[in-house]
Amino acid sequence: MSENGVRLLPLDDDSWRLEAYLRRGGYEAARKALTSMAPKDVVAEVCQAVIRGRGGAGFPAGMKWSFVPQGGAGPRYLCVNADEGEPGTFKDRLVLRRAPHALLEGMVITAFAVGIRTAFIYVRGEYALVSGRLEEAVAEARSAGYLGPRVLGTDFGLDVIVHHGAGAYICGEETALLESLEGRRGQPRVKPPFPASVGLFRSPTVINNVETLAAIPQILAHGAGWFLGRGVAKDGGTRLFGVSGAVRRPGIYELAVGTPLRQVIEVHAGGPPEGRSIKAVVPGGLSAPVLKADEIDVPMDFDSLARSGSMLGSAGIIVIPDGTPMLDVLHVTARFYAHESCGKCTPCRIGTSWILKAVRRLRRSGGSPADLDLILRLAEGIRGRTLCPFGDGAAMPIRAIVTKFRDELERAVAR
Numbered sequence: 306m307s308e309n310g311v312r313l314l315p316l317d318d319d320s321w322r323l324e325a326y327l328r329r330g331g332y333e334a335a336r337k338a339l340t341s342m343a344p345k346d347v348v349a350e351v352c353q354a355v356i357r358g359r360g361g362a363g364f365p366a367g368m369k370w371s372f373v374p375q376g377g378a379g380p381r382y383l384c385v386n387a388d389e390g391e392p393g394t395f396k397d398r399l400v401l402r403r404a405p406h407a408l409l410e411g412m413v414i415t416a417f418a419v420g421i422r423t424a425f426i427y428v429r430g431e432y433a434l435v436s437g438r439l440e441e442a443v444a445e446a447r448s449a450g451y452l453g454p455r456v457l458g459t460d461f462g463l464d465v466i467v468h469h470g471a472g473a474y475i476c477g478e479e480t481a482l483l484e485s486l487e488g489r490r491g492q493p494r495v496k497p498p499f500p501a502s503v504g505l506f507r508s509p510t511v512i513n514n515v516e517t518l519a520a521i522p523q524i525l526a527h528g529a530g531w532f533l534g535r536g537v538a539k540d541g542g543t544r545l546f547g548v549s550g551a552v553r554r555p556g557i558y559e560l561a562v563g564t565p566l567r568q569v570i571e572v573h574a575g576g577p578p579e580g581r582s583i584k585a586v587v588p589g590g591l592s593a594p595v596l597k598a599d600e601i602d603v604p605m606d607f608d609s610l611a612r613s614g615s616m617l618g619s620a621g622i623i624v625i626p627d628g629t630p631m632l633d634v635l636h637v638t639a640r641f642y643a644h645e646s647c648g649k650c651t652p653c654r655i656g657t658s659w660i661l662k663a664v665r666r667l668r669r670s671g672g673s674p675a676d677l678d679l680i681l682r683l684a685e686g687i688r689g690r691t692l693c694p695f696g697d698g699a700a701m702p703i704r705a706i707v708t709k710f711r712d713e714l715e716r717a718v719a720r
Contacts, residue, residue: 360514411518536562589618591700594705
């Protein structure tokens with residue numbers, strides 16, 4: 306965990322109320338921004354902190370804000386991506402449950418910096434109980450003057466609307482999220498134009514992940530240098546690492562960006578249960594290519610994991626133990642992406658369905674090693690050929706499983 310008093314998540318599940326948040330210094334960073342800083346200075350501070358998006362893509366938040374055009378009479382919008390639908394990822398749910406006011410304060414700071422008066426929180430449809438708590442927090446903040454027409458007694462106002470999604474994985478992609486918010490089927494848009502210039506209702510829009518925005522108050526409260534110093538040179542702060550699978554203490558761990566993956570698993574999450582060992586690890590949600598057991602001595606930051614052939618993504622770590630058939634892992638992965646493809650792009654729609662058919666043949670002992678080659682060709686046919694990155698997110702883990710565990714898969718087919 307990070308130092309007491311400056312961690313993103315409180316340890317006490319009962320401390321999510323406004324009163325408890327204020328005791329921890331809540332909304333003081335927003336007060337600082339609104340009363341003693343110019344919007345451009347807030348953007349500059351966040352840029353210097355190098356906080357990369359915690360939703361998966363890792364784009365620097367401050368740079369994203371700076372792309373939004375200023376001037377003009379039209380509205381600008383803020384959209385919070387709380388559509389947490391990737392297997393192995395559950396950290397945003399905990400932020401919404403334990404620290405909703407950290408998110409709201411981050412939204413106030415962001416909206417002030419960019420000149421936004423209306424914000425939407427797009428919450429995964431399955432998060433009904435969590436979103437109820439979020440709506441209570443919005444009501445608390447509005448009643449106390451931290452949201453509404455005159456935030457903290459200033460001329461700046463912000464309205465926050467909680468919107469419930471319909472349970473589609475694709476709506477975690479930012480332009481599909483916008484389509485869904487506008488009442489249409491959640492499918493990605495052609496880019497460019499990008500949301501920063503043409504987003505929600507054809508207006509300039511900032512889209513950030515829950516964890517990203519919840520960390521913004523720390524930057525304003527303690528300074529960009531302090532925040533950057535807690536991480537690595539090109540990725541500041543802490544991350545919420547969600548660890549699931551074969552470990553003794555599954556859960557969320559708030560640790561410095563760059564903490565070694567092996568340390569997260571073996572020290573903080575307790576390592577695998579007695580008598581078991583690590584066979585493979587998915588380091589960043591199901592879309593991240595799998596790492597073998599001898600590849601997990603890698604820092605958990607975007608650049609280090611990219612050099613290792615995988616990605617940090619949403620920092621959802623899935624530990625796969627010895628004895629788990631990788632054919633089963635391949636099947637679960639292929640089934641998920643075939644089911645969740647939105648169908649707009651032919652390579653993804655057709656490719657994922659045919660990959661699943663080939664995997665099912667292998668599981669029925671009716672397949673052959675040639676099916677593994679077919680799976681690789683199909684995955685390669687998806688990569689780089691879709692409107693949104695979810696096509697790559699489907700192809701990369703499937704390709705990694707087949708490539709790294711080819712011998713095991715061929716033995717399973719031969720039986």
